[in-house]
Amino acid sequence: MFAPRMKNIKMSGIRKMFDLARGDAIHLGLGEPDFQPPENAKNALKKAVDDGYNKYGATPGMHELRDAIVEKEKRYRKDLTRDNVVVTAGGTEALMASIFTFIGEGDEVLIPDPGFVIYEPQVRLAGGKPVRYPLFEENDFVPKIDDLKITKKTKAIIVNSPSNPTGGVMGEEDIKAFVDIAEDNNLLIFSDEVYDEIVYEGKHHSFMGKYDNLIYVNSFSKIYAMTGWRIGYVMAKEEYLKEISKMHYYTMACPPTPIQYAALEAIKGEQDYVKKNLEEYRKRRDITVDGINKIEGFRCRKPKGAFYAFPSFTFNISSEALAMKIAKAKVIVTPGTAFGPNGEKHLRLSYANSIENIKKGVEIIGKVVRDIK
Ligand SMILES: Cc1ncc(COP(=O)(O)O)c(C=O)c1O
Incomplete structure (x- = not known):
């Protein structure tokens, strides 16, 4: 009945935990801000709908939005133009369209382990072979080039900094090392930077x-708390984007029109919203990490970015079984193995939740593990 490509494609472990959650559970499981989008963006969306911007638009996205994205991204590269941007349905579609454009049968793609849940299935669906590179707690989960298994078939490396699920952040030297090794081996780099403003x-x-x-x-999902609006973008040199645009067209036709007006307003408007949220996340991070470190058997490094803590534990139980026990006590966390085998003996806690909920959740986790010791 199903196409061979669906064989061995499993539903994400994050979604499984999400489906388990009952109404009164505390959610430290899902990677999305508890904030609402900025007011100006919400108003722009309502206005766009009322003004009749409800039709198909240009495949790569509207000019004004692509220009605004270029203006923002000139912080990293001055010679960018609108032809270097395609607006997509979130980072998810940006990655899918790009991976499908470049990766084919037998191509090996290096992916982080633990790493965000979509890399492996997206590479597999494209016919490629995901090859994991481990991230280690003692390196603050920053990837090291010595852990990359490059072969003749390696086509690309996926990097993600700040990282989901570890909160690890690559420094300038780490990036240089990855660029050098990619250059020496003629590899593509897919860089997922959706948490770039949460450092x-x-x-x-x-x-x-x-x-x-x-x-x-x-x-726009994480920085502007627009996860449900499904808007993001991919940037590359023009010749690459021309091909990516075809995949994007045959998947999406175009990005959603009224949402683009909201994204335009978010990116061009006052950025205090982003700074304020960052400070709030910082407080929550410190409370989460301090709370978890007080529980015997857990150890948690202070993550330098994103909104996840990735503590390790020494209890004699798998991360999945532990997450299940914690879910029964009505706190949803994600087992480290949802992000790859190297996530075993870890949990991912998303602290994009209120301080009150974080404190309660951590206290319940403490109680659950006291019982299993
Ligand atoms: C590292 C990373 N990349 C990409 C995404 C996809 O986000 P979206 O499709 O909402 O832009 C997520 C969402 O959790 C993520 O954590």
Whole structure:
């Protein structure tokens, strides 16, 4: 009945936990801000709908939005133009369209382990072979080139900084090392930077502007709390984007029109919203990490970015079984193995939730594990 490509494609472990959650559970499971989008963006969306902007638009997205994205991304590369941007249905479609454009039967793609849940299935669906590279707690989950298994079949590396699920952030030197090894082996880099504005120490270092064979993915989902609006973008050199645009067209036709007006307003308007949320996340991060470290058997490094803590534990139980036990106590967390085998003995806690809920959730986790010791 089903196409062979669907064989071994499983539903994401994050979604499984999400489906388990009952109404009164505390959610530390899902990677989305508890904030609402900025007011000006909500108003722009309502106005766009009322003004009749409800039709198909240009496949790569509307000019004004692509120009605004270019203006923003000139922080990393000065010579960008509108022809370097395609607006997509979130980072998800940006990655899917790009991976389908470049990856074919037998191509090996290096993906982080633990890493965001869509990389592996997207590469598989395209016919490629995902090859994991491990991230280690003792390196603050920053990837190291010595852990990359490059072969003759390697076509691309997927990198994600700040990282979901670890909160790890690559520094300038790490990026240089990845660029050098990609250059030496003629590899593409897919850089997923959807958390670029959620960095707590120092500044975000982008792959943009550092490498030519780059597919850069970003999104409005996390920074402007628009996860349900499905809008993001992919940037690359023009010849790459011409091909990516075909995949995008045959998947989406065009990005949603009224949402583009909202995204335009968000990106061009006052950015205090972004700064305010960052400070709130910082407080929540500290409370989460301090709370988890007080529970015997858990250890949690302070993540430098995104809104996830990725503690390890020493209890004699798998991460999936532990997450299930915690879910029964009505706190939803994600087992580390949802992000790859190297996530075993870890949980992912999303602290994009109120301080009150974080404190309650961490307290319940403490109680659950006291019982299993
Ligand atoms: C690392 C990473 N990349 C991409 C995405 C996709 O986000 P969206 O499709 O909402 O832009 C997510 C969402 O959780 C993510 O965590």
